[in-house]
Amino acid sequence: MRVADLAAIEGVVETVTPGEPDAEVTGATTSDLLSDVLAHARPGDVLVTIQAHRNTIAVASIAGIRAVILARARAAPPDMVEAAVAERIAILRASAGQYELSWRLHGALGS
């Protein structure tokens, strides 16, 4: 699945910044603890989180995460969007919670 396909996941309401639309998404990590993301996320993951701030992008960049889906309609502050544009990481907003998003991603990723 590609980064651009994430917008079609049920519960995702907005693509805030597209990152690299054609990059391959190979897995997903759901966590609100950034050290947990650093410890366990795999390169190529999409991150589902409610941590809508700039440091999430710094962590995503280090971990090789392609896209961040902000759960429960959290809004991305401007400095977070700016960092994501610079790092070519997508940000999407979802009205759904972490559980629903994880479940739908699991189905879409077929893993």
Add this chain to the structure above:
Amino acid sequence: MLVPSPLIPMPVLPLTSEQSPLVLLDLLFKLKVRDVMTTDLVTARRADTLRYVQALMKTHRITGVPVVENGRLFGIVSMDDIMTALDRGHIDDPVERHMTTTVVVLEEDMPLSFGASYFDKYRFGRFPVLNKDNSVVGILTSRDISASLLLELYKEYHKLEAQVQPPAPVGAPRTSLQVRVKQNDLENAGKGAHEIKRALAARRVDPAHIRRASIAAYEMEINLVLHSSGGTLRTTIDNESVEIVARDRGPGIADVQLALQDGFSTANDWIRSLGFGAGMGLGNIRRVADEFSLDSKAGGGTTVRAVIRLPPPVPEEAPHAGG
């Protein structure tokens, strides 16, 4: 005119001596006069005045004009002839009355070494070039020779350069990075990790090791921001390893063993609300590092050191996971 002037001791073209580099001598033999001569000729006719020839020299910035009709060479007018004409008052005479008729010529098939030797032998600034039918096809100046030799040397140089194998990637010399980290400055946390990531990518370190070093650096930065009164993150990269040292001015850790336990944290609610302070940072550093040490005491500073040993650089640019 055929006698070398004793006033000019320097050779016009110091190219044929035994001291010349072999590559130059080779080129002088390989190239023909034809390859080097100027074919865009400025000529005069026998009936033209010397004043007209003087104007030609001025316009074309040349010092000698062959006198040619229908390809046949009758003589040559040099700057010397013009000066003599001005001196003696016959500048408006036709060319044929004062031109030099004993002209030394070259043949287009001659090797350039031959042409080059003529400049020292005869001390003329230029030699008309004839083809097999004795028609004038060009003119050779010392400038033509030096320009073409430079061009040929440039080509030779590129050929040689292409033959030389590029040296094996041995990485750059030692790189040192230092970032100051301020207390509570979450805004800038990650700058050090970012710089390390860039430096390692530039040295073609593989993505997995870049990731490990970045994780260690980032966790150290976050610790400095959230738990210290500020400090520095110093990184030294060489071909064997990345060493990252975080040093702060306090307040120090009361129980180091406890601090190293996963899940233990002294973080406040603000820190936790941002997704930090889960008691995983030091554990993360320890997990990604090949060497790890923590030195601290309550009331003093803390030094955390992590070393990640690097494999030899990968031969090709690899896209790294961090994007």
